[in-house]
Every structure is written in C-alpha cells, then in structure tokens.
Amino acid sequence: MQILKTENLIKDFDMGEICVRVLNGIDLEIESGEFVAIMGPSGSGKSTLLYLLGGLEPPTSGRILLDNKDISLLKDNEMSRVRRKEIGFVFQFYNLIPVLNVEENILMPITLDGGDTDKYKAQLDEIINIVGLADRRKHLPSQLSGGQQQRVAIARALINDPKIILADEPTGNLDSKTAVEINTLLRDLKNKRGKTIVMVTHDRQTAQYADRIIHLKDGKIEKDEHIITSTVT
16 A cells, blocks of 8 residues: 655755755655665755655645645644654654653653653553663663664654654664664564655665665656565574
C-alpha cells in the first residue's frame, strides 16, 4: 500500500536577485513498510526533499501525498499536528532538550500536543526497551554517548506510532561501530515492526540497510535502485 507520493515536486529558493531551483520535478512513490535511502552529492537536494516530505518546508509547486492526503495544502497549524502525530523525525545532531531526562525527551511530542503522558507509560516502557535504554531512562543527554542520544531521538520519533519516520543523516555524527548499531536498529524497526523509513545519507554502506536507494543529482532523480539482497549483516 502506498503511503507517500510526490507529483512534479519543485522547490525554489530566492537568493537575493537569483532564484535557485533545488528540486526540479520529483516524482516519487514509497510503499508502507518500505525503507528508502536518499543519496546524492552535496547540493543535490536530498535534505531539502526530506524537509518537504515532512512538511518542514513548503514546496514551490507540486503535490505531497501522505496516506492520500495532500499535506502541501495544509495550513501551518494543521501541518504542525501532522508532524507531531503522523511523522517521526530523526536528525544528525539529536536535538534533545538538555535539561530533560531520557523519558521526558521521548515524551516531548505528547507534552507539546497537550496529551496525558501517564497514558503512554506502557508504550514508553516498550519503546525504551526497543532502543536498548532501559538502564538509562533517568539520565540527562549530557550523561549519554552519541549513540545513546540518537537512540533517544529514535524513541521520541516512535512515541506517537507515526506513519513514517524521516531520518536526516542519522549516523553522520557517529563512529563506524555506533553507526552500524543505529542502522541495524532502523532496519529492525522496518523488518520487525513494519515501520516506513525514509533516510538521507551520504554514505553508501549506510544506504545498503535500505530496500531502495534514490539517487538525486541537480534536483532530479537520477536513479531508483532496488536492493534485492542486503549486503550488510
């Protein structure tokens, strides 16, 4: 079942007197439960595409359909609700709140939405176990390693049981061993829990954890590569 689709997606940025076209007619379809990596050289538009898919940036033209709903037409408050409830975000630099512990950071989307965090206790316990932080739940970000902080960020992305997880260079700030652990966790979320994941990466080895690799060049899809058998273990 298709969960995400773009139609002739265009994104321009005004740079003073110059208009720069960063995305130039992106047509993309992603199935529910698919793990897709987006690769391309610097300036190819891969991060911009991810931000548009998550409603963090509006398109100049074209459509973005999330579960058959055109999110490019939503008002700011409606898009904010979609981001909190239907999309999970994971960024390179974690974006954790330093004065909150692991539990509180994970529950932040619920808090921001005015929800009752007590109702999420069972879900919180499950997610903390999934990401392997059961013995760190009361620790502050400063007391965690980089890999542990990224696990918190992944758990935070999962707390609302989103339809899709968008990850922007999730291992870009980690050493190679920790990167393997995070990549394996993301792949397990796809394989064992049916999560849909779209990940931007510059690293070919990281991209091998996905089912497909979308190659961007000059704002266009240059190649759509299906990985039949993963080369990673």
